[in-house]
Amino acid sequence: MNELTQRFDVGSRAPGKSARGPSVVIAGGGSAGHIEPALAFADAVVRLVPGARITALGTERGLDTTLIPARGYPLELIPPVPLPRRPSGDLLKLPGRVRGAVGRVREVLAAVDADLVVGFGGYVALPAYLGARGRVPIVVHEANARAGLANKVGARFADRVAAAVPGSGLSAAEVVGIPLRRSVTTLDRPGLRLRARHLFGLPRGEPVLLVFGGSQGARTLNTALAAALPRLRRAGIAVLHAYGKNGTPADPMPGYVGLPYIDQMHMAYAAADAVLGRAGAMTVAEVSAVGLPAVYVPLPHGNGEQALNAQPVVDAGGGLLVPDDQLTGERVVDELAPLLTNPARLLAMGRAARASGHADADERLARMALDVLAVRA
Incomplete structure (x- = not known):
């Protein structure tokens, strides 16, 4: 006892x-x-x-x-x-x-x-x-x-x-x-990597970008990803995309998996090498806790709290902030293609993200x- x-x-x-x-x-x-x-x-x-x-x-x-x-x-x-x-x-x-x-x-x-x-x-x-x-x-x-x-x-x-x-x-x-959730804070990403990629039908050996924004506020992310996807695939980057129950997936192509909702989010984190997403408090906390680098795109309304949620992680070197009105397909490629094709930078940013979390x-x-x-x- x-x-x-x-x-x-x-x-x-x-x-x-x-x-x-x-x-x-x-x-x-x-x-x-x-x-x-x-x-x-x-x-x-x-x-x-x-x-x-x-x-x-x-x-x-x-x-x-x-x-x-x-x-x-x-x-x-x-x-x-x-x-x-x-x-x-x-x-x-x-x-x-x-x-x-x-x-x-x-x-x-x-x-x-x-x-x-x-x-x-x-x-x-x-x-x-x-x-x-x-x-x-x-x-x-x-x-x-x-x-x-x-x-x-x-x-x-x-x-x-x-x-x-x-x-x-x-x-x-x-x-x-x-x-x-303990399924997030105790997640063994390296140990689950291959199993998670098999679960979602993702390539085993390519870097994976996880994109999600929820049923609200995902339109900007969905539109920018759709424009960026052909160039990301040419760069050898696979994409797991939760486009929201009211959203629209990108055009089908090999190496792209689009789902309206991911109900095993810890497995999505295990499959991923980096994240493109909003900056809600829970999103920032979970992504940081599992040690994933991220490009955060705060919702452009409210009291500006989403940008503030992500700022400690960004200041620590574990993420980047992109304003909603600046997120285009070109910006997605410019920010994420160099990151996802640089294992040393991925590792350093992931460590910084994890260290900034609780x-x-x-x-x-x-x-x-x-x-x-x-x-x-």
């Missing part, structure tokens, strides 16, 4: 509570960028304290009902509270929506005898923070380079605050990185959360 198991099975229960593992409620619903770090954190808590009980908060919107049950965690639904980005009629409805969601959160906290709430931002997190305030300890994790509204509110009364990168805008945030973020955040419980016990 490890130290944490001993502490939380029998050693740190509040008066009147039975000996058991901690009951941890995670709030990170909506998008995969909020859900995946929450689930990776939950996995780490259960590894560290096998008796821990995890409950996820979510809504019927987004990917909550798909991703969370598939990982084996119970899901409790609460009313969604989308946060308007600008003044509108929805802003007037916000207080009523928040009250209803907060009430439901408190019902769940009581039902599962919650010891801790850990939030990851998004429209599930705000009612979770408000429902837990004054009742249950709170830990906040911010994955993006600039904190969203929910986490800005939660950080004001949280016991601990964590962030993926410095400068998130959350005072006293501790930089831990983004919790990632592959242990899941357990660091889990230990932070468990420390909050130990202090409160």
Whole structure:
């Protein structure tokens, strides 16, 4: 029995509570960028304290009902509270929506005898923070380079605050990185390389470019790749392309594999030598953790956070930034053909990318959360 198991099975229960593992409620619903770090954190808590009980908060919107049950965690639904980005009629409805969601959160906290709430931002997190305030300890994790509204509110009364990168805008945030799936952080790329290439039908001996941008925001990448593909193939570069469920693949040719979606992303990373993609927080964290060089093309809207997400990796020498309006077929070839045909440069950039990441973020955040419980016990 490890130290944490001993502490939380029998050693740190509040008066009147039975000996058991901690009951941890995670709030990170909506998008995969909020859900995946929450689930990776939950996995780490259960590894560290096998008796821990995890409950996820979510809504019927987004990917909550798909991703969370598939990982084996119970899901409790609460009313969604989308946060308007600008003044509108929805802003007037916000207080009523928040009250209803907060009430439901408190019902769940009581039902599962919650010891801790850990939030990851998004429209599930705000009612979770408000429902837990004054009742249950709170830990906040911010994955993006600039904190969203929910986490800005939660950080004001949280016991601990964590962030993926410095400068998130959350005072006293501790930089831990983004919790990632173990299938990514423990990936043996060299050992899986041939198996992964066989899985996707890629050539065994050619350098491979992995291109993905998600169902949203992939159009620029798809268009530029389609223009660049003939020259990339002439240079002996194979391409694995996730063009998005609403996107368009490039013209078929040998050495090009186009898929609407890749459901074994760790195997795609194992097959690849470099990445062309957007710069969402999860993308940057995963690509860095597996040690892949990348050309990042931040989405051109929002508050500029995607460029900020990638900047630490770029500064470390593990990636390049190309503005969306400058990504053409010619630019793809100019940036990636010299890289993919230079094994020494690939190796150096891959090492720099890996060194800039935080592959242990899941357990660091889990230990932070468990420390909050130990202090409160």
